[in-house]
Amino acid sequence: MLKDYLLPASVDEALQNLQAYSGKAAIIAGGTDIMVNMAEGKVSPEALIDISRIGEFKQIEEEGEFIKLGAGVTHTQAARSPLIREKALVLAQACREVGSLQIRNVGTLVGNVVSAQPAADAAVALVALEAIAEIADLQGKREEPVEELYAGIGACKVDCRSQLVTALRFKALSPNQGSAFKRLAKRKALALPMLNVAVVLSLKEGAFEWVRIVMAPVGPGPVRATASENILAGASVSPEIIEKAAAAAREQAAPRDSALRGSAAYRRDVLKVLVRRALQDAVSQAGGSL
Amino acid sequence: MKEYQVVGKSVRRLDALEKATGMGTFTTDLALPGMLYAKVLRSPHAHARIVKIDTGRAEQLPGVEAVACFKNTTRVKFNHSATMTFTVPPMEAVLDECIYDDVVRYVGDEVAAVAAVSERIAEEALALIDVEYELLPAVFDPVKAMEPDAPDIHIKKAGCFLCGKNIPGEKIHLALGNVEEGFKESDVIIEETFYLPVQKQAQLETQAALATVSNNGDITVWSTTQTPHPTRQILSHIFQIPQSKIRVLNPPYIGGGFGVRIGLSAKAEPIAVDLAMKTKKPVKIVYDRKEDFTSTDTRHSGIVTVKLGAKKDGTFQALQLKGLLNTGAYCSFGAETIGVLGAMGLSVYRAPHMLYTGNSVYTNITPAGAFRGFGNPQAMFAIETVVDMMAERLGMDAKELRLKNIIKPGDPWILPYSCQSTGLAECIEKGAKEIGWERRGTLNKPGDTLRRGIGMAVGTHVSDAWPFCGDFSNAYVTIQADGSVHVASGVPDMGTGTRTTLGQFAAEVIGVGMEHVSVTIADTQSTPFDIGSHASRTCYVAGQAVMKAATEARGYALAYAANMLNEPLEDLTILDAVVFCRGDRKLTLAEVARHAHLHNEQFIGVGKVIPQNAPPWLAHFAEVEVDTETGQVRLLKMVAAHDVGKAINPVIVEGQLQGGVVQGMGYALSEEVIFDREGRSQHDAYHKYMLLTAEDMPEIKAIIVEAEDPTGPCGAKGVGETGQVATAPAIASAIYDAVGVRMKQLPMTEERVFQALQELQKR
Missing domain, CATH: 3.30.390.50 (CO dehydrogenase flavoprotein, C-terminal domain)
Incomplete structure (x- = not known):
């Protein structure tokens, strides 16, 4: 039964919240999957940890030859981003196809990845871009290709009880x-x-x-x-x-x-x-x- | 054409502000002090006998106040559709269900219900009801269900009329001339068979009811029914309580209907009333979306065969139609829908020889009943496709072939009333102009993978259910003491603008503006009996009743004013709420009404109408683009030209036409409920059931043609269903024009079109 709704301001705080609930808390960003799963009784976390207040999570930025998307970037943001439209059009096109406008306005790309559905549009594009996920836990950070995060239908290798995907990164496309x-x-x-x-x-x-x-x-x-x-x-x-x-x-x-x-x-x-x-x-x- | 002040104008809807601001009240919104919530345990099996049911553990759960099942609940047989209230002898309504039975006949059938202090506790209690089932053989295919060794879904006994293996109600037989002779006289004969899917109304508000029982046993039910008065009759029958002790009303809005609640809102009303009687507390039930998909009426799926014979010059000689509809586990409107399929299918074209035979059949799937079009879309997909094929075979333009053969007033036709008006030829010409019919066949270059096509189809419908079953309306119109006008009518407003339209009739007749009019609807206690909203009848019949009542009230007011002014009655008239006489003598209607009030008189008119019937006509045109490599069909433009007799409120009429077209587009391309081999619905949620979305919409152009019918109020005919009737065949015709495949099964999904294209290539 849901007892608390937490709004951490940093990645560290979010990870500590996860630890405090020792596996019984769930991360919420857009909530377009978890709220449905909770309503259907498929999951029943004791706390929801809302990561939408973590400032850097909203950013889409160019870092050298890479484009980096924070964990809170929504499908609408990605679909409309001039940077992504210019240098990773496949992702903008894929994000435009997800759900409906309301879902795209709140649903995040990282959520699309960690929900690990077989044909999640954004995730399919991210795999084609050879995107890398940055994964944080209390021990530190590591990186893994999105393509290798799948552990079965609806199963992601990121351990959501203690780990958080903080960003996605892929190489911007050049004119050729x-x-x-x-x-x-x-x-x-x-x-x-x-x-x-x-x-x-x-x-x-x-x-x-x-x-x-x-x-x-x-x-x-x-x-x-x-x-x-x-x-x-x-x-x-x-x-x-x-x-x-x-x-x-x-x-x-x-x-x-x-x-x-x-x-x-x-x-x-x-x-x-x-x-x-x-x-x-x-x-x-x-x-x-x- | 007659000049009107209020009729024919797109006045603002009386419900516009309330609904736009979210303040309109729907059954789902209601709450009463001490109210309990009901939840239903539904059958997981397609056909089974309940060997044992133990509700003990559920009853023990804190917060549970009652558990109902067949053991402790009335088993009076009824039919949840309104058919049982207006089927006229010697025909017999099929009464084949009770609230809970010891046999379940489809996945989703009612087994038991719980009333508890919260929805969650009611839900938890359901899991504590122990049921032991003995599985019975089930049948899902309508053809197999009629075979001798098929399981009997209902046993023939009193109140459940069978006229063949698993066939409820009548076998329908309609004939004109002799088709065998007609086919002998024909130069070209085409015969084809078509397959129709289960379509779901998918209206926004699910079935819902809130029932209370007073200390002295008076029952009040707020619900989503489209027919409050017949619903009261059905409840009176089920609970054996006088109608005078039951009140049924809408609160006052309904979130759509499309036929899914003509009569009871599935079983929402009797389940709530029964639990309210058991607990002595108000009980509310709101179906969830899954229940609405699995356990409320659908459109009938089925098989329709058409055989058309024509002379070389295109004159139709013989038209034979055969219908088989799958009515699911309970009859509902199954006996009527199969009749309307034939009656409507044979009333569009003139042919000296016609024959229709058809019947419905029980199977173990969700019951099918009324849904906008009521058998007519099934008929017209088949007929119009065959007419298109005939045009091609004869080398004639498909539009010209139709113009040559459509019914005109005075022609012999199959219906038991006469055709007194048709604007169909005008609909065809105007629609053809709008779509650019002359471009047909010129839209593609060889080798194009995206190919465009234009198609058309026509049809008709009814304006009420007379004389097929009981159909009448009553209304009160009162000129209040301040001169304002009050209308009381028993019909609902399920989003169709009824209140506004009825108000316009009263305003027009009496001679006041809409700001002076208020309308009470859909309440058995404060409105006179009305059959309710179905069969496209509300404007046509209830409108006549309101006009009659308003005429009477106006007569009293004028007579009173004549007396006041000491002038002859025939010199008086009312315009804009002022009673005018010769010269400049006048009184406001308010002055007259107030004077009357102070002298103990009110102007009350009663309108009672036994209607005739009138055919609305329609021509639909579609332009599509077919992706030949994927089979996907994109709609580019739809044109719906309809002879509505008279558009009382043109914007409301256009909305009705467009809404019907949208449901027709879904019927054509994507909407379908499929049941698996165990009888479980595969499309039991909005995200699985493919209604078209706003993003899928093409331009939809509604064209209003007004061939006024002498029987209609101000000439109006029914418009509630016509938009659905010929949409799918128009799209099928356009697909053929684009890529040369004849689709004979709906919906025309990308996969079916792709397969048809592959077969075409092989040939």
Whole structure:
């Protein structure tokens, strides 16, 4: 039963609050997941630790070649940030697709990551950006790639009883690089994705220097389309190679049949289309031509 | 056309300020001192017998005041829809349910209910009720349910009328001419079968009721019903208490309805009344959203087959329609919906030979009942798609083929009343102009993956339920001692603007501005009997009753004024709340009313109406864009041109049309409740059930056409349901124009369109 609602002013204070409740407190930022889970009786913390008053958590800033997002950055903030729109468009596009405007206004990107749903839009984009999560506990700080935080459906390796994700960091894209996000859903708002795809790539002299393609929900967390990435790496940019890479993504993916989100066969067929379209958009952003 | 002062004007709604500021009262908002909260234990099984039920542990929980189940509650059979109050012999209403039974027939059926001091305690108590079930075989498919070896969902016994295996009510048979001859005379015959989904009203306010029982046994129920007077009749029947001792009212607002509470609000009213009688305290029940999805009426899913025969020149010779509707575990309006499907489906086009056969069938899913359109959308998706196919086969323009064959006044038609007006041809022409029909077939280049298309469909509906079942209205109109006007009508206002519209009729007839008018609605104690809001009838029938009552009240006031002025009655008139005579002699209505008051007279008019019926007409046009690689359909524009007879309040009418179109768009593309192999709903929440959102909306253009009907108040016809009727087939027609696939199953999801495209490629 909920007994207290805490508003720490610093990361240290938040961590101490967590320790004081020895695992029985939960972090709340936007509350768009935890309030639903509490209402459904899935979790029943004794205290909620609201991290929205921690000043630096609201910041989106450039740090050298990196972009850093505080743990309180909302989807609306990211979707509208000129910096992110210029140097990590895939993330702005993904954040614009989450839930509805009201949910985007309060829900945070870090929440999107630690809730560890298989097809969380922002998290899919973050994996494509090779984002790193900064994780703090009372012993200190460590860093882990977002991609490696998944421990199963809805399970995150960050131990929320004693640890706090304080920020996300990824490399800003340069002019020869491009990114794109594609999504298939049953309606334009308030619909979980039937499929989502994030692409980040780098071009060099008419060829793919490297490509990162992430697809979901085809596994417990965002899944890298490694076969497609390998086909493209080093290859000259052409419609044919993009088609080949898209087809490889279709072969690698193993979505499930879902009464709510479509059959596996359909989703595999459309995945190929989304991967191709995302690659096309990202290539043209990176200054490539098809 | 007649000039009006108030009618035909978009006056501000009487409920606008209250609702816009959040001050409007809904059942969900109500609280009374000492009030208890009710929660319902629902069946986890699709079909089972309750072998044992032990409520002892639940009753022991502190805060629990009563637990009800079949063992301690009346088992009088009823039908939660209003059908049991207005089905006229020799037809028989199907009474097949009681509040709690010892057999549960779908997942979500009522097993028991708890009244407790808080919702949380009531909820906790539910978990303490021990139930032992004996599982019974279940059937979900409507065709299988009619097979001889299917399980019987209801046993044939008194009060539960079956006319075939699992078939409640009547098998419907409507015929004109001889279809066999008609098909022989036809040059082209097309026959197709269509599959319709379960659609949910998903109205904002869930089912709710608050009941109190006074010391002397008088019962008051505030609830979300669309029909307070029939609901009182049903409660009187269930509890065997005289109607005069029961009061049912809205408080006064309802958060939508769309047909889901014509009669009882599912079982909210009887559950609350029973627990209030058991505890002697006020009891409130508010369904949660999941309950609203699993345990309140849906639109009927089903199968419709159309066979259309035409001459080479496009003249329709024969139209045959077959309907099968899945009415779920209880009949509700199942016996009526299947009739309306056929009656409406056969009344749009002229053909010398027509035949409709249809029936509903029980299965072990959530009961289906009334939902905006009431069988008509199912019929028209099938018929209009076949008409489109016929146009193509004949090499005719789809619009011209329709114009050639639509019903005109005087044509023989299947309905038991005459068609006295139609503006359908005007609707078709105006709608076609708005969408740019001439662009059809010219929108795409070879190789485009995003392909655009334009489509259309037409239809009609009713303006009330006469003469299919009992249908009448009464109203009081009183000119108060200060000259202001009070209207009392038993209909509700579930968001449709009823209060405003009825007020406009009274203001118009008497000759006052809207600022002088107040309207009491939806209360069995202070309003005369009215069937209530269903069948698009509220404006059409209750409007007539108000006009009649207002005419009578006005007559008394004028007679009184004539006496005061010592002038002949025929020289007097009322304009803007002033009684004018020849020359400049005048009295304000307030002066007349006050004089009358001081001489012991009030001007009270009573309006009693047994209505006729009138067909509203509609033509819908859609422009879509289909993504050929994903199957996704994007709506670009919808046009809804409707012959409404007379728009009493044009903005309200446009709102009704647009709202109907929006529900039709969901029906077309995304809304569907699917049950798994155990009969469990897969779409029991707003985030799972795909209503279209604001972001999905295209431009929706409502065009009002006014072919006044001689039977309607100021010529008005029903507009509550028409927006839903032909939306899906218009979109299907546009999809065909875009990509060449004929969709025969709703909703036309991205996956179904994708599959159809793949099959087309294979051919």
